[in-house]
Amino acid sequence: MAALSRTSGVSVPTLKYYLREGLLHSGTATAVNQADYDESHVRRVRLVRALIDLAHLSIADVAAVVAAVDDETMPIHDAFGLTQDAMVIGPHRNAEQYRLARALADGFVARNDFHIRAHAQVREMLADAFVHLSEWGFIDLADPHHAGADQFDALATVFKQMAAQELASVPETHRSEMVEYTVVGTVVVEVAMAAIRRMALEDASERRFGARSRR
Amino acid sequence: MAALSRTSGVSVPTLKYYLREGLLHSGTATAVNQADYDESHVRRVRLVRALIDLAHLSIADVAAVVAAVDDETMPIHDAFGLTQDAMVIGPHRNAEQYRLARALADGFVARNDFHIRAHAQVREMLADAFVHLSEWGFIDLADPHHAGADQFDALATVFKQMAAQELASVPETHRSEMVEYTVVGTVVVEVAMAAIRRMALEDASERRFGARSRR
DNA sequence: CTAAACGGATAGTGAAACTGTCCGTAAATG
DNA sequence: CATTTACGGACAGTTTCACTATCCGTTTAG
Numbered sequence A, B: 001m002a003a004l005s006r007t008s009g010v011s012v013p014t015l016k017y018y019l020r021e022g023l024l025h026s027g028t029a030t031a032v033n034q035a036d037y038d039e040s041h042v043r044r045v046r047l048v049r050a051l052i053d054l055a056h057l058s059i060a061d062v063a064a065v066v067a068a069v070d071d072e073t074m075p076i077h078d079a080f081g082l083t084q085d086a087m088v089i090g091p092h093r094n095a096e097q098y099r100l101a102r103a104l105a106d107g108f109v110a111r112n113d114f115h116i117r118a119h120a121q122v123r124e125m126l127a128d129a130f131v132h133l134s135e136w137g138f139i140d141l142a143d144p145h146h147a148g149a150d151q152f153d154a155l156a157t158v159f160k161q162m163a164a165q166e167l168a169s170v171p172e173t174h175r176s177e178m179v180e181y182t183v184v185g186t187v188v189v190e191v192a193m194a195a196i197r198r199m200a201l202e203d204a205s206e207r208r209f210g211a212r213s214r215r
Numbered sequence C: 001c002t003a004a005a006c007g008g009a010t011a012g013t014g015a016a017a018c019t020g021t022c023c024g025t026a027a028a029t030g
Numbered sequence D: 001c002a003t004t005t006a007c008g009g010a011c012a013g014t015t016t017c018a019c020t021a022t023c024c025g026t027t028t029a030g
Helices: A002-008 A012-020 A039-053 A059-070 A076-086 A095-111 A121-135 A149-168 A175-213 B002-008 B012-020 B039-053 B059-070 B076-086 B095-111 B121-135 B149-168 B175-213
Strands: A028-031 A034-036 B028-031 B034-036
Touching: A002 A012, A002 A039, A012 A039, A039 A059, A039 A175, A039 B121, A059 A076, A059 A175, A076 A121, A076 A175, A076 B175, A095 A121, A095 A149, A121 B039, A121 B175, A149 A175, A149 B149, A149 B175, A175 B076, A175 B121, A175 B149, A175 B175, B002 B012, B002 B039, B012 B039, B039 B059, B039 B175, B059 B076, B059 B175, B076 B121, B076 B175, B095 B121, B095 B149, B149 B175
Parallel strands: none
Antiparallel strands: A028 A034, B028 B034
């Protein structure tokens, strides 16, 4: 366990805590007070830290994700869906404003032929984002063909291609490793994309407002 | 204040707490025990909740953002840069692995002609994401022309166009409103994009793995 | 043979984000 | 005019979360 702590950079007490909370499967016992941790444990700790540090998930949500990863009877696609639901950002869900946004989100899904579950939480994630966007005047909930709509549809096309490529590159190994790979891909690429977009925004801000800074 | 609480959906004690922590400017006092809150306060609470709920910022980080928003002497572009630094996700920053990733990130910035500050925290955000990506075999830190590199360069091009359009649509109003608008745009559009990408991933997962679920 | 390390159980800690209570004043109501 | 109600401000209390520290019996290396 000390070795696992060293390679993962997580303290031994914290590893024990993860063990208790079901985030980490126990090692194979070699004696009453000795256990071996292998490569799968290293990957697991990395997964947990990625979900906590990058996706800001709570311990309980991470537990839900790893439960889906570890359930060997659950097909890959179903496990992936469950993990996606656990990782959703933001619910607001008050008022009829939300219902409008939800309808807009469902329309978006249908228009772009996304094959996703009817109750996929990501629909609410998008609807919530729509609520915020409308509150600030980025979009108009009442108008399905608002200014930004084609912008989002264009993104849908780009992301569909990228996602197909990403899923195609998932190695055909053991089921749980494949689920882990897709889950990590979801959150880490998301952060990388966010970083690139923020760079583009700072660049654009420099081009539009930079001159004012240099009096 | 009760009215502000009603329209914003945030409890009165919480608003008082935000007032104490400097997240909310006080209203104009009409008497010793009476203060008026206007539209700017509603927007401010919305901004705070967006940063907390969507960007997962801590109260302290939100305070840093609103300080930049409120400092009327600070040019828009500088304020935006400060807020970007406060919103960064993820630092890892251990080992030489990180230095490699940072070099890769800087190369990416230069190659795509991003005009961003040399010490912009978003560089570390991207480098951190690169570390995670390499740990899982998505990219190879040693090889600057790894498989995913052109993928990211393509995103850079797309995001540059989107960012230019987004910044161009910032209304020419008061300085602080313009900064608020860009900050909110950063985080909310990010969530919307993440949702769309996750939809694309679930869609791709259905196409690749769905058949296995239906035995 | 002894001392350090191990795994497991349980209790404790510190920070963060609220929440509840009290108070003096002031406006609204009858 | 009297009284109830709401207000803003100060400050103490609470809850949750993510760890962290301490014991304990075993075991294994020196």
